[in-house]
Amino acid sequence: MAERVDLRGSEQTMLITLFLRERDARSAHPVLGDRFAAEVLARVDHDPGALRWFSSDTVTISARARRLDDWAREFLAEHPDGQVLHLGCGLDSRPLRLDRPPGARWIDVDLPRVADLRRRVYDLPDDVEVVGASVADPSWWERVDTDRPTLAVAEGLLMYLPPTDVDGVLDQLLTRCASGVLAFDAVSPWVLPVSNAAFGVTSVDTRFAWGYDRDALVARHPRLRGRDDVCVTDLGARATAGPWHLVYRGFDAVPYLRDALRLHRYAF
Known part of the structure; x- marks a missing residue:
């Protein structure tokens, strides 16, 4: 029987991500090929009609x-004794x-009810620590090793935070x-009102709250040193052929669309 899920606000988006990864995994040419997505989605009560939007x-x-994933592999290859902070992990495998x-350490962090659901639907190995807390709660950071090289991964998270x-x-x-x-990953500031209006016509009760401004980010956090700034639609174009390849290349030709969602990597 599927798990009953009580998700609110931005937590609902983890079902969207899970649905899309399951859809990718059963496609003829998977991009990610998440072999865990179908089993987990089947165990979670959801509305497929709403997610198809x-x-x-x-x-x-x-x-x-x-x-x-590639950046995480690269980090762990360079730092086999490092730690990964998987922030806002949701139902990501x-x-x-x-x-x-x-010798590495891995810490998954999400809100308590999400962390509890995660423990129930995944058979996680003992070396994966699941912390039930808001990423913005300073208290859970006491668990973090201060002397290990650290990778913090935040996928589909920061744009929902104040x-x-x-x-x-x-x-x-x-x-x-x-x-x-x-x-x-982060959205441009102009995306906030547009996407929030789009969310308003769906059953997903969430809104974007933070848009990426490179200069403001580095001024506020001067330890950050930029390494990568990647256009997600370019990644999509490289991963597909046919009509969708042309669609993504069309997005890349328009600066506002090209910059709507990007991936960023900083060293510190």
């Missing part, structure tokens, strides 16, 4: 996850998709951790 995002969301060196919470999360990371990498 977001089907056109299948390739970009899967390509986004694949690039973040990332720690199962990646090979983790025996700007003060985004700064608070980064303050904790940069104050407590001696060195590492921050990898996240």
